[in-house]
Amino acid sequence: MRRADRLFQIIQVLRRSSRPMTAAALAEEIETSRRTIYRDITDLIGQRVPITGEAGVGYVLDRSYDMPPLMLTPDEIEAIVLGSQWVAGLGDKTLASAAKDVLGKIAAVIPENLRPHIARPSVGLRPFTPPPRDDIDTNALRQAIRDDRKVRMHYCAESGEESTRIIWPVVLGYDATLRMLIAWCELREGFRHFRTDRIVSIEVLAEGNGLRKGELLRRWTRWREAQPPYAMPK
Incomplete structure (x- = not known):
C-alpha cells in the first residue's frame, strides 16, 4: 500500500471508530507493522490532523475534523454500489430512490477515472424476492x-x-x-x-x-x- 493511501486509511479507521484505537489494532486492520503506524501517526499529527492519544492507550481523531467526503477508493465505491443494489431490491420505494440518488450524486463529483466503478462494477447481487408487501408508511x-x-x-x-x-x-x-x-x-x-x-x-x-x-x-x-x-x- 502506498504511504499516502495508508495515511488516508488510518484517518478513515479512526473516524469510524467510537473508541481509542491502539497501534496494534490499526496495524492489524491496515495490514502493516506497529512501528509503521507509530511513524504514520506522528506524520499525521505533524500535518495538523487532530489526533490525540499515546502508545499503549490508543488514538482518537477529533470529531470536528473534516475531510473531503468523496475521496473514495474503488473498493469503497463498489461497496456503496453493492449496498445500493441491495436497498433497491427491498421494495421500499423511498429508500430505493434514495439509493439511486446517492449513486447519482457520487457519480457527478468523483474523478472521471473512478466512474466506471459505478457504471460497470465488479460486484453484484443475485436477484431475490423482495419482502412481502405492506401498506404501512x-x-x-x-x-x-x-x-x-x-x-x-x-x-x-x-x-x-x-x-x-x-x-x-x-x-x-x-x-x-x-x-x-x-x-x-x-x-x-x-x-x-x-x-x-x-x-x-x-x-x-x-x-x-x-x-x-x-x-x-x-x-x-x-x-x-x-x-x-x-x-x-x-
Missing part, C-alpha cells in the same frame, strides 16, 4: 424513530389475533425476506419484533418516549445481547 415509522415518538399500532399476529398497542419504535430492520419493526411494547412491557406485513395501521403520537437520545437503542442492544441464539420473540 415506512417513512412515518422512520421519522418516529428519529424523533423518539411513541406509535399506536394495530397488529395482527400469525395466529390471527388482533391487538392495539402503544410501542416505542427502535429500529426498522430489513432483510431479503421480510421487514421487521423492533420496538418496546407497553402492553407486554418488553422488547418485541413485529413483522411489518402484519401491521394493519399505525399512528405516530405527539408523545415522546421520555428517554435521552439513543438510550432506547442502547437498552435494546443490551437486551438483544442477553438473548439466547436465534431468539426472536414476536
